[in-house]
Every structure is written in C-alpha cells, then in structure tokens.
Amino acid sequence: MTLNQLRYLVAIADSGLNITLAAERVHATQPGLSRQIKQLEDELGFLLFTRKGRSLTTLTQAGEHVLVHARRLLDEAANIRALAANQRGERKGKLTLVTTHTQARHVLPEAIAATRREFPAVSIRLHPSDEGEILAQLAHGGDDLAVISTSGAVPGAGVAVPLFRWRRVVLVPSGHALARRTRPPGLRELSALPLVSYESSRKPESSLRRAFDKAELPMQLAMTAHDADLIKTYVRAGVGVGILAEMAVSPDESDLRVLEAPAELPECITWAVLPRGRVLRDYALHLLHEIAPQIDSIDLRRVVAGNAEPAWPEPPAWRELHRVPA
Amino acid sequence: MTLNQLRYLVAIADSGLNITLAAERVHATQPGLSRQIKQLEDELGFLLFTRKGRSLTTLTQAGEHVLVHARRLLDEAANIRALAANQRGERKGKLTLVTTHTQARHVLPEAIAATRREFPAVSIRLHPSDEGEILAQLAHGGDDLAVISTSGAVPGAGVAVPLFRWRRVVLVPSGHALARRTRPPGLRELSALPLVSYESSRKPESSLRRAFDKAELPMQLAMTAHDADLIKTYVRAGVGVGILAEMAVSPDESDLRVLEAPAELPECITWAVLPRGRVLRDYALHLLHEIAPQIDSIDLRRVVAGNAEPAWPEPPAWRELHRVPA
DNA sequence: CGCGTTTACGTCGTTCGTAACGATA
DNA sequence: TATCGTTACGAACGACGTAAACGCG
Numbered sequence: 001m002t003l004n005q006l007r008y009l010v011a012i013a014d015s016g017l018n019i020t021l022a023a024e025r026v027h028a029t030q031p032g033l034s035r036q037i038k039q040l041e042d043e044l045g046f047l048l049f050t051r052k053g054r055s056l057t058t059l060t061q062a063g064e065h066v067l068v069h070a071r072r073l074l075d076e077a078a079n080i081r082a083l084a085a086n087q088r089g090e091r092k093g094k095l096t097l098v099t100t101h102t103q104a105r106h107v108l109p110e111a112i113a114a115t116r117r118e119f120p121a122v123s124i125r126l127h128p129s130d131e132g133e134i135l136a137q138l139a140h141g142g143d144d145l146a147v148i149s150t151s152g153a154v155p156g157a158g159v160a161v162p163l164f165r166w167r168r169v170v171l172v173p174s175g176h177a178l179a180r181r182t183r184p185p186g187l188r189e190l191s192a193l194p195l196v197s198y199e200s201s202r203k204p205e206s207s208l209r210r211a212f213d214k215a216e217l218p219m220q221l222a223m224t225a226h227d228a229d230l231i232k233t234y235v236r237a238g239v240g241v242g243i244l245a246e247m248a249v250s251p252d253e254s255d256l257r258v259l260e261a262p263a264e265l266p267e268c269i270t271w272a273v274l275p276r277g278r279v280l281r282d283y284a285l286h287l288l289h290e291i292a293p294q295i296d297s298i299d300l301r302r303v304v305a306g307n308a309e310p311a312w313p314e315p316p317a318w319r320e321l322h323r324v325p326a
Numbered sequence: 327m328t329l330n331q332l333r334y335l336v337a338i339a340d341s342g343l344n345i346t347l348a349a350e351r352v353h354a355t356q357p358g359l360s361r362q363i364k365q366l367e368d369e370l371g372f373l374l375f376t377r378k379g380r381s382l383t384t385l386t387q388a389g390e391h392v393l394v395h396a397r398r399l400l401d402e403a404a405n406i407r408a409l410a411a412n413q414r415g416e417r418k419g420k421l422t423l424v425t426t427h428t429q430a431r432h433v434l435p436e437a438i439a440a441t442r443r444e445f446p447a448v449s450i451r452l453h454p455s456d457e458g459e460i461l462a463q464l465a466h467g468g469d470d471l472a473v474i475s476t477s478g479a480v481p482g483a484g485v486a487v488p489l490f491r492w493r494r495v496v497l498v499p500s501g502h503a504l505a506r507r508t509r510p511p512g513l514r515e516l517s518a519l520p521l522v523s524y525e526s527s528r529k530p531e532s533s534l535r536r537a538f539d540k541a542e543l544p545m546q547l548a549m550t551a552h553d554a555d556l557i558k559t560y561v562r563a564g565v566g567v568g569i570l571a572e573m574a575v576s577p578d579e580s581d582l583r584v585l586e587a588p589a590e591l592p593e594c595i596t597w598a599v600l601p602r603g604r605v606l607r608d609y610a611l612h613l614l615h616e617i618a619p620q621i622d623s624i625d626l627r628r629v630v631a632g633n634a635e636p637a638w639p640e641p642p643a644w645r646e647l648h649r650v651p652a
Numbered sequence: 653c654g655c656g657t658t659t660a661c662g663t664c665g666t667t668c669g670t671a672a673c674g675a676t677a
Numbered sequence: 678t679a680t681c682g683t684t685a686c687g688a689a690c691g692a693c694g695t696a697a698a699c700g701c702g
Contacts, residue, residue, distance in 0.1 A: 001403060003329060004692090020656060029694055034657065036692085044410035053701060054657040062413045066406055069605070073402035077327060079395045084370035087388045279395070330667090346681060355669055360682060362667085380675060380682045 003077060005040040006070040008033045009048065013067055017049065017056040079279040086282050092121030093281055098129050098137045099147040101227040102198070106247040107270065108147065111290035119283040131200040138273055144284055146273040147291075149245075151207035151266045159304050161272045162315040163292045168208070168268075169249055170259040171235050171242030178241070184260035187215050194222030194240035196231050201243070208243060211264045232256065247318055269315060274304050329403060331366040332396040334359045335374065339393055343375065343382040405605040412608050418447030419607050424455050424463045425473040427553040428524070432573040433596065434473065437616035445609040457526040464599055470610055472599040473617075475571075477533035477592045485630050487598045488641040489618045494534070494587040494594075495575055497561050497568030502583070504567070510586035513541050520548030520566035522557050527569070534569060537590045558582065573644055595641060600630050 011022040012033065019037075023030040041048050048063035049056040059067065085093060095115075099108065104126050112124055129137050131148070135157040138146040146158070154160050170185060172178045178185055191212065195201075201208045202224055212219040222240035225231050228248030235242040236255060245268075249258050272288055274280070280288075285297050294313050302308035337348040338359065345363075349356040367374055374389035375382040385393065411419060421441075425434065430452050438450055455463050457474070461483045464472040472484070480486050496511060498504045504511055517538065521527075527534045528550055538545040548566035551557050554574035561568040562581060571594075575584050598614055600606070606614075611623050620639045628634035 001329065001406065002692095003327065006406075018656080030656080031658075031695090032693060034659095038658095044406070045414040046410065051657095054699080055655095055701085056657090062409065065409050069402045069405045069409065073399050073406070076395045076399035076402065080327065080332075080370070080392055080399070083388065083391050083395065084372065088371040344681080356682070357670090357684080358668060361684095364683095377682095378676095381680095382682090 001040060001043055002036075003074070005036045006073060008036050009040065009070050010067060010074060012037065012049075012056070013059060017058070019056070075278065079277075082279040082281050086279075091119050091283070092123075093283065094123045094125065095145070095281070095284055095287065096125040096127055096143045097145050097147060098127040098134050098141065098143040100131055100134070100149070101128055102245055102248055103147045103149070103270065104128055105227060105229075106245070108291070111287055114290045115283060115287040118286055122283045124287075132203070135273065138275060144275070144278070144280075145287070147270065148273060149268050149270045151268045155271055155273050157273065158276050159274045159310065161274065161288070161292060161295055161300065161310075162312050163270045163272055164315045164318045164321060165267050165269055166246050166318040168243055168261040168265050169246045170261050171232065171244060171249065172257050172259065173236055173238060174255055174257050176241075176257070178259060179257040181259075185262065187211065187217060187262040187264045190241065190243075190262065191215075191217040191219065194220045195243055196223050196225070196234050196240040197221065197243040198231070199224045199226050207266055207268065211262075211266065215264055276304065277306055278304065280304060327366060327369055328362075329400070331362045332399060334362050335366065335396050336393060336400060338363065338375075338382070339385060343384070345382070401604065405603075408605040408607055412605075417445050417609070418449075419609065420449045420451065421471070421607070421610055421613065422451045422453055422469045423471050423473060424453040424460050424467065424469040426457055426460070426475070426526075427454055428571055428574055429473045429475070429596065430454055431553060431555075432571070434617065437613055440616045441609055441613040444612055448609045450613075458529070461599065464601060470601070470604070470606075471613070473596065474599060475594050475596045477594045481597055481599050483599065484602050485600045485636065487600065487614070487618060487621055487626065487636075488638050489596045489598055490641045490644045490647060491593050491595055492572050492644040494569055494591050495572045496585040496587050497558065497570060497575065498583050498585065499562060499564060500581055500583050502567070504585060505583040507585075511588060513537065513588040513590040514543060516567065516569075516588065517541075517543040517545065520546045521569055522549050522551070522560050522566040523547065523569040524557070525550045525552050533592055533594065537588075537592065541590055602630065603632055604630065606630060 007026060008022065008028075011026045012019055015022040015025060019033050020030045023033045026033070037048065044066070046062055047060055048066060050058050050060055097104075097108070108126075112126075116122065116124065127137070127141075127143060134146050134148050135155060137143055139157050146155075147163070148155060149166075170178070170190070178189075197208060200206055201221060203209070209219060220240075223234060225234070228244050231242050231244050231248075232253070234240070242256075243261065243265075249256075251258075272292065280301065285300065288295065288300065289297055292315070294316060299308065299311075303310045333352060334348065334354075337352045338345055341348040341351060345359050346356045349359045352359070363374065370392070372388055373386055374392060376384050376386055423430075423434070434452075438452075442448065442450065453463070453467075453469060460472050460474050461481060463469055465483050472481075473489070474481060475492075496504070496516070504515075523534060526532055527547060529535070535545060546566075549560060551560070554570050557568050557570050557574075558579070560566070568582075569587065569591075575582075577584075598618065606627065611626065614621065614626065615623055618641070620642060625634065625637075629636045
C-alpha cells in the first residue's frame with residue numbers, strides 16, 4: 001500500500017471508474033494506474049472494483065469502505081503538505097470557495113481583492129453553488145471554504161464561523177405606491193403584492209416563506225432568480241416588489257427605492273464554514289480575517305484543528321460594517 | 327513523502343528520538359531511517375528535529391504538528407489493513423485491552439476465553455493501568471479497547487458503550503459484628519469503621535468518597551490496594567471493613583460475609599471505550615459481543631465509524647447476568 | 653474500427669543493507 | 678572507548694512509460 005496507489009484509487013473513483021481519465025488527472029499513464037490498482041488489490045486480498053470484461057463497473061462494497069479511509073489518509077497527507085507550505089512561507093497556492101451568487105457578488109469581492117493583493121500568486125477559485133448543495137460540496141468536493149447564510153441556525157457540517165448579521169430589504173420602483181410611504185411596509189401589505197426574490201425562497205424551509213407561514217399569510221412569488229441583478233431588473237420592469245439581501249443594494253440606484261423589511265422577516269447570519277481538521281494555508285486565514293476581522297486567527301486555527309471549542313464573538317451587523325465606505 | 331517516512335518519523339518520536347532504537351522497532355536499519363528522515367525534511371522544506379551535534383534533541387514545533395497528522399494518516403492506513411483483514415476473513419491478529427485490575431480479574435476472563443476459543447490465533451494483550459490513565463492510554467497508546475467503570479458519567483474520549491451496571495458490596499469477616507446483623511449497614515455505621523478499599527478511593531473524585539462527603543460524614547480509609555484479592559486478605563486479617571465491587575466476590579468465601587452496600591453509594595456502570603474512527607477487527611467485535619450481548623454489532627460498527635449517533639440499550643445489572651452461573 | 657484495458661518489455665530511479673567514518677560523552 | 682548518527686557504495690527491487698495485443702460496443 002502506497003500513497004500513490006490510494007491516490008490512484010480515489011482518482012479512478014472520482015473519474016467515474018474511467019482509468020484513462022483518472023490517469024490524465026493524476027498526470028500518469030493508464031497502464032500505470034491499472035497495475036497499481038491490481039497490486040493494491042493483491043496486497044489487500046480482495047477486489048476493489050467489480051469488472052465486466054475488461055472495464056470497471058462499480059466499486060465493491062469493501063472498495064467503498066477502503067475509499068472512505070483512503071480519502072481521509074490523503075487529506076492528512078495534504079494537511080502535512082499545507083503545514084509545510086505555511087512553514088516555508090510559501091505564498092502561492094490554490095483556494096477554492098464554494099458559495100452562493102449573492103455572497104460572491106456582494107460580500108466577497110473586497111476581501112478576495114485584498115487577499116490577492118497580499119498573495120498575488122494565489123489562485124482563487126470561486127465555485128458558485130445552490131444554497132442547499134454548498135455544504136455537501138464542502139464535505140465531499142474538496143473545497144476549502146464555504147460561505148453561506150442562514151436565519152439563525154448554525155450550519156452543521158464543518159466548523160461554522162459567524163461573519164456578520166444582515167437583514168432583507170424591500171425594493172420598489174421609485175414610482176411605486178410604497179415608495180411614497182414614510183413607514184416601511186408590514187408583512188400583511190407585502191402579502192397582497194407580487195414578490196420577486198431569490199430562487200431559494202421557493203423552498204419550504206426558506207426563512208421568507210416561514211415568516212409568511214407563521215403569520216398565516218399567503219406569499220405571492222411572482223418570480224424568482226438566482227441573483228440580485230436579475231431581481232432588480234424585474235423590479236424595474238414592474239413585475240413585483242423585490243425582497244433581497246441588504247448587501248445586494250447600493251444607495252446609488254436612483255430609479256429604485258430601498259425600504260426596510262417588515263420586522264417579521266428574521267435577521268440572517270452569514271457564515272464561513274471550514275472543513276473540520278483541515279490545515280488552513282496562511283492565505284485562507286488571511287481571507288477569513290478580511291471577511292471577519294472580529295475572529296482571532298489563532299483561535300480559528302485551534303478550533304479547526306479540533307483543539308478548542310468554538311466561542312465566537314457576536315457577529316457585527318452588515319450595515320455597521322459598511323456605514324462609512326472608503 | 328511516503329508512508330514509510332512517516333512511519334519512521336513516529337517511530338523515532340516514540341523511541342525518545344533514538345534513531346537506532348526506532349530502527350529496530352520498525353525492522354529496518356539505522357542509516358535507512360536517518361536518510362528517509364532527511365529526505366522528508368528536504369521535501370517538506372524545514373527541519374523536523376532540532377539537532378545538537380549529530381543527535382536529535384527535540385522535535386521542532388513544526389515537527390510536532392507534522393507528527394500529529396502523520397499519526398492520523400498512519401491510523402487510516404491501519405484501518406485499511408484492518409478492513410482488508412476482515413474482508414479476507416483473516417482470523418489472526420492482535421488485540422490490546424487497557425483496563426483496571428478489577429475488570430481484568432473478574433469481568434473479562436470468560437469473555438476473553440470465549441473469544442480465544444473462537445479465534446485461537448489472536449494474541450490478546452491485557453494492559454493493566456490506573457483508573458485515571460486508561461483513557462489517556464487509549465487515546466495515545468494505540469490500544470484497541472478500554473474497559474472502565476464510572477458512577478454514571480459517560481467517559482469522554484472515544485466511543486463509550488455501557489456494558490453493565492453494578493453495585494459495591496461490604497465485606498466483613500464472618501466473626502464481625504456486622505455479620506450477625508440482618509439489615510445491611512448504613513453509611514453512618516460505615517463511617518465509624520476503618521475501611522479497606524481500592525486505591526482509587528483515595529482520589530477526591532472517587533464516588534465512594536463523594537458519597538461520604540455528600541452525607542457530611544468522615545471516611546476512614548484504613549488501607550487501600552489495587553486489587554480485590556489484597557482487599558479480601560486484609561479484611562480477613564481484621565484490618566477493616568472491605569468495600570469492593572460486587573463482581574469481585576464469589577459466594578464460596580465461607581470465612582467472609584458479603585453485605586449489601588448502603589443505598590447512598592451510587593450504582594456504577596462499566597463501559598467499553600473504543601477509539602473513535604478505528605476499524606474494528608472481527609475478533610474485537612466478538613469480544614465486545616461477549617461482554618455486552620445487548621449491543622448490536624452493526625450499530626456498534628456504525629457508531630465507531632462515525633456514521634451514527636450512539637443509542638445504546640440500558641445496560642443490564644451484573645447480578646442479573648450472573649444469577650445462574652453455568 | 654474505436655475506445656479502453658491488459659500484457660510485455662526495457663529503463664530509470666529509489667530504497668535498502670553493509671561497511672566505513674565521525675562525533676560525542 | 679562505547680554509543681549513536683552520517684556518509685559511501687553496490688545491489689536489488691520497483692515504478693514508470695512505450696508499444697503492442699486484446700475485447701467489447
């Protein structure tokens with residue numbers, strides 16, 4: 001059993017059991033992988049794959065088990081290499097974020113730009129994903145960091161770090177009846193209007209939907225989109241009243257009016273979620289410090305390493321953070 | 327970075343930084359280890375050890391970190407090998423238990439004998455240890471299984487499986503005043519008498535001591551010993567009244583009388599504690615089934631693998647288990 | 653016939669053990 | 678001088694890539 005054999009095993013599993021493809025991905029030749037897998041099977045004493053003719057059809061049950069442990073083993077190898085890179089002061093590398101469009105578009109840009117200024121040789125990969133799939137991506141997709149919002153609940157997978165609190169806002173065209181009002185609309189008023197909001201509001205567990213349910217009011221979703229720009233466009237077009245994250249609106253949109261959302265819509269929290277037990281590269285820590293300066297980096301390392309229990313400070317409100325833009 | 331390099335690293339760390347000794351333990355030559363460590367240091371780009379002249383003095387701080395991950399990595403390698411051995415139906419291997427003398431002497435013998443009958447080629451190593459050190463041993467000593475008692479609290483490290491409940495008994499010479507009484511002694515009565523009990527009763531967190539403290543009664547520990555046989559001997563010699571685990575007394579000790587302990591002494595639970603995430607060999611599961619037939623082996627595997635939350639059945643009382651000895 | 657896997661073969665690199673050397677207490 | 682680590686050398690093994698053969702759709 002060698003590190004390479006295990007590396008080949010997971011590469012093949014991750015390439016849909018196509019050895020040739022796996023070989024390209026690990027920068028080796030196909031016969032090399034075939035042989036190493038065979039040798040591994042010989043050493044372990046059982047087949048990792050079921051074969052039909054010459055090609056692989058599935059992993060055996062035992063193979064699935066081996067794969068789980070092989071992944072963990074290789075993760076630890078990667079941890080050692082990350083540790084070493086930090087120790088050497090290595091300033092280049094990769095960083096993969098998995099997050100929603102809203103975070104990627106309105107929350108992360110400054111932080112990522114600052115990190116890139118500090119670490120110009122780091123390649124940052126932004127991996128947009130659906131709300132519900134992000135944590136699964138983080139757990140199984142090898143991403144380094146997820147950024148995700150919830151209305152209060154602490155995300156389960158990995159180490160969740162609260163970044164900031166935020167609220168929704170109501171967006172209407174400047175000619176809209178609500179735009180002339182001095183007081184923000186109530187939930188009952190919104191209930192009577194067609195809404196334009198995020199795709200995720202369609203889900204029954206969406207906090208927007210739950211707020212209406214709790215008040216026993218109907219919710220009219222006129223349309224949904226993945227990102228705020230589209231929502232704004234359709235609000236401008238008069239399709240309905242926009243409900244979106246406050247991070248997604250800027251004060252200079254003169255043809256739109258931004259109103260406070262009803263108090264019944266709960267405050268949300270944006271979290272960074274880190275894979276538990278993974279050694280963070282210095283630049284990952286730098287990025288986290290950019291988006292959450294209130295978090296102590298030493299503590300963070302300790303918690304991710306499993307050597308301390310999380311005890312994070314109360315996250316600040318987004319509008320406090322951005323009251324005085326530079 | 328190879329598995330062997332990491333293996334050598336931990337061997338050296340576990341041999342007090344004596345490379346020659348480490349080389350013997352891993353069945354290799356000393357120059358081999360020296361070179362591999364040097365190569366590993368080259369690859370990682372920093373020193374793992376601080377050196378004074380030619381010999382190693384300490385691990386560097388970075389080396390300590392690498393060591394942690396190297397251990398986990400090798401644990402996963404061991405897991406894969408264990409998985410393979412199970413899959414092959416391999417019936418030989420090693421099994422190291424760490425436990426107290428009482429468990430080893432009075433609880434485990436039947437179960438171990440049964441396991442040895444089923445797996446004659448398995449070498450079982452019994453590793454007696456002090457109450458307080460057992461869990462540390464399990465976490466760092468590479469033992470497969472700990473058996474330990476507490477008065478209620480769930481042991482923290484690893485996966486704790488409740489095996490059975492038990493009570494203490496009071497042991498007096500047949501000529502003792504208490505032996506003629508029909509009702510068992512109360513805590514207040516015992517408080518007036520010199521006691522002979524386990525070494526661990528000296529600790530402030532001992533449940534015996536806490537029972538006296540709670541009743542605000544003094545406890546007179548005339549003497550303590552590690553094992554029940556010694557306690558019995560000194561009870562026979564009239565040194566004091568024995569307080570010991572019910573598992574440690576048999577009905578055929580005609581010169582001693584066994585009395586119920588006061589109700590104030592809480593019931594205890596004996597637990598098996600397993601290292602979390604370690605793949606269990608079939609014979610380990612067999613042994614566990616012998617000492618805790620109420621535990622479902624499939625569930626147990628799942629919980630140890632981290633794929634399920636523990637939900638163990640209420641453990642039976644020792645005296646129920648042994649009411650009708652074969 | 654093309655795609656993907658296996659088998660055969662030669663080369664290269666690496667690891668290992670032996671043996672000699674060096675430093676230290 | 679004994680102990681422990683390093684350096685030097687040669688042999689053996691193993692992994693890799695190339696090229697050809699084999700099955701299957």
